[in-house]
Amino acid sequence: MSIKLMIVDDSNIIRSKITRTLGEHHMEVVATAANGEEAVAQFARTKPDLVTMDITMPRMDGIECIRALRRINSKVLILVVSALADKATAIQALKEGAQGFLCKPFSETDLTEAMDELLGGTSNG
């Protein structure tokens, strides 16, 4: 059974890269969103198991979005994928409820390894 994934990032290129990479690893992209507001609106309807979350986005940033998603479903797995490379941001994201942090720029291998770690080594199927 595939894992249902939602991708939240304001860059179309990043959304495409994550879709391509994880689509080959038994994940089904059930929703994409270009900002936190769109993500919250789609989350309850699409019920993803896992979310990749950018931080710097218009309208609602990733930290606020993590808080909102956590209020809807406390169990969803969240991997932050952000260019913000300082430790304080990573720590804040983890405190808010993300389980992993991947810094941009990332390779396909970086992404699948981060997913493997998040899922306990299952994303390669």
Place this chain on the structure above:
Amino acid sequence: MDERELHIFLDIVSHYFESQTGKLPELGSPYLGERSALPIYDFTGVIGISGQRQGCVYFTARRDLLRQLLLHVGESDVSDKNLGDLVGEVANIISGNARRHFGPDFMISVPVVVEGTAKSIQVPSTVKAYILPLRWHKMVASLVVSLQ
């Protein structure tokens, strides 16, 4: 800005190209730019900086470089929409990665993408702008850093 800070940006740009394409860019010597003669190529991604440091960082590149870069990152759609998206994302990554050195008070905006060479980019009038020229596969781009 001092030489050490300029090197931070040079290292980040080099790492970006090497990690995404396997090829380092050729970096030119950084120079201080006149506000009226800052480089602007076909697509420009601008990041506003606020917090402890104020100013802007922008990455500007020719269409041919962005097309090749898109293909290297696995994106076959080389429409203008994606070229603009890419130039904004490069500016975002360079500025965001700089927080590793400048800390979380180096606040970055979402990217603003400017298409075409006719418009000028407004940099703070009281702050010097450093231009970091680069070539990648003989195609040109520049990073402009203007920070208080």
